[in-house]
Amino acid sequence: MSEPLRRTPLYDEHVVLGARMVAFAGWEMPVQYDGPIAEHLAVRATAGIFDVSHMGQIEVSGPGALELMALVSSNDVGRVPVGGAQYSVLLREDGGVLDDVISYRLDVERWLTVTNAANHERDLSWLADHASDGAEVLDRAVDYAMIAVQGPLAREMVQAIASAPLPERMTAASRTINGTPALVAGTGYTGEDGVELLLEPDGAEGVWSALLRRGAVPAGLAARDTLRTEVCYPLYGNELGTERGPIEAGLGWCCRSEGGYIGAAAVAAVRAAGPAERLVPFVLDRGVARPGDAIVGGGVVTSGTYSPSLECGIGMAYLPAARAQPGAAIEVDVRGRVREGRIATRPLLDR
Numbered sequence: 001m002s003e004p005l006r007r008t009p010l011y012d013e014h015v016v017l018g019a020r021m022v023a024f025a026g027w028e029m030p031v032q033y034d035g036p037i038a039e040h041l042a043v044r045a046t047a048g049i050f051d052v053s054h055m056g057q058i059e060v061s062g063p064g065a066l067e068l069m070a071l072v073s074s075n076d077v078g079r080v081p082v083g084g085a086q087y088s089v090l091l092r093e094d095g096g097v098l099d100d101v102i103s104y105r106l107d108v109e110r111w112l113t114v115t116n117a118a119n120h121e122r123d124l125s126w127l128a129d130h131a132s133d134g135a136e137v138l139d140r141a142v143d144y145a146m147i148a149v150q151g152p153l154a155r156e157m158v159q160a161i162a163s164a165p166l167p168e169r170m171t172a173a174s175r176t177i178n179g180t181p182a183l184v185a186g187t188g189y190t191g192e193d194g195v196e197l198l199l200e201p202d203g204a205e206g207v208w209s210a211l212l213r214r215g216a217v218p219a220g221l222a223a224r225d226t227l228r229t230e231v232c233y234p235l236y237g238n239e240l241g242t243e244r245g246p247i248e249a250g251l252g253w254c255c256r257s258e259g260g261y262i263g264a265a266a267v268a269a270v271r272a273a274g275p276a277e278r279l280v281p282f283v284l285d286r287g288v289a290r291p292g293d294a295i296v297g298g299g300v301v302t303s304g305t306y307s308p309s310l311e312c313g314i315g316m317a318y319l320p321a322a323r324a325q326p327g328a329a330i331e332v333d334v335r336g337r338v339r340e341g342r343i344a345t346r347p348l349l350d351r
Contacts, residue, residue: 008053009145009201013208017218025117027054029221036222040308043190043227047151048219049211056120057140057198058127061110064134069111071130072262073103074246074255080105085170085187088254089246090123091263095270096242097249099123100234102187104172112140112183112198116236130262144183145204147197149216150227154194157214158184161207166195178210179203189224191231191351226305229314230349232281238291238302239279239316248275248318250346278324281348282332284313284341289332295319296331296338304332309349313339 005028014021019030030051033039042048060068069077075088084105090098099119104112115123120141128137149158159166162184163176172185180203188194199207212218225235234240239249245263246255247270255267279302282289289304295317304315319330328343 006054008051009204010051010053010147010208013205014051014218019218019220022221024221025054027117029054030218032220032222033218036220036226037308039217039219039223040226042217043151043192043219043223044309045152047149047154047157047194047216048190048223049208049216050148050150050219050224051146051208052148052196053145053201053204054117055146056115056117056123057144058113058115058120058124059111059138059140060113060127060131060135061107061138062134062136063109064132065109065111065136068127068131068135068137069103070260072127073101074251074261074263074267076256077103077105077111082107083167083171083173085172085185089240089251090126091246091261091267092242093263093266095245095263095266097236097240097244097246098126098242100236100240100251102185104183104185106172106183114146114198119236143201144198145201147199147204147208147211148188148190148194149197149211150188150190150192150194152193153215154192157211157216158195158197160214161210169193177203178207180207182207189233190227191233191347191349192227225303226308229303229305229316230307230309231347231351232316234279234316235303244277244318245270245275247271248277249279275321277318278321279316279318280324280326281316281344281346282314282330282341283310283344283348284315284332284339286313287332287334287337287339288313289315289317289334289339293335294333296333298323299330301332307348313341314344314348319343
């Protein structure tokens, strides 16, 4: 018998709004409200609000915290100041990607890492297994609800109910939002400006409702996917996984060249030899590709969707490195019908 789906503190709010609920990474989550295209365009034009409480949180603290974070994180965590945020990948020794994460340095010896929902338990065990006596690893997932507010007017809407000026992009700070204590982070997954709010769960409904009253449009998983695909943000399980490394995925920029982290030797080897395949964005002349569709002549689609902003089919795919040149023509087998397109450059939509 399968485990029952978990519900976020905002589940009742989604039901009231008439959301279509679906199973996602063990959670019952809203995939859409009024429709993915309308929600997508609202984020690009004004501001959308997302329940991302399914994401996990892990706290690492103590005199060995930096040592542990440097061991498991590909990026240079030592350069992150208190109040800073950093994107990184967690790797196996063979360079396979266990997860991509955002870590916030809350204090000199205290970090909070946000994980993908499906990988949270594995990430928690990974950090705990590699911790020395000087680092304490705590599961903080039940302590937070998480709301993302994204779009050109997002910061203005949140600022109106915030106790102090909001932190800048890729920084985080404690604030009170609509009377609820929160960690406010200048991060997001849409390519738009905005913030992510890590809140005490009991205050999440009040913050959600206050932002709806100020004009934020509720948006579901479907819009979140089209938004991130337009700006070529990878999704774990699609672009990222244990079968490939960060160089293939175009994430070499977040892998420090001096090494010192788990998987560094494997990353250095691929970097030196050159990857056998590369992740590329593409645009189709007609039709919409889906994950798993084959590229004629070799390659596979990892993400494919209709772009409401560009009004055409877009996606990302792994291609043999020799064929992964921007501007090159490609053909995609879309459910038995060949669709023509071209390799583009990142991001597909330049904000």
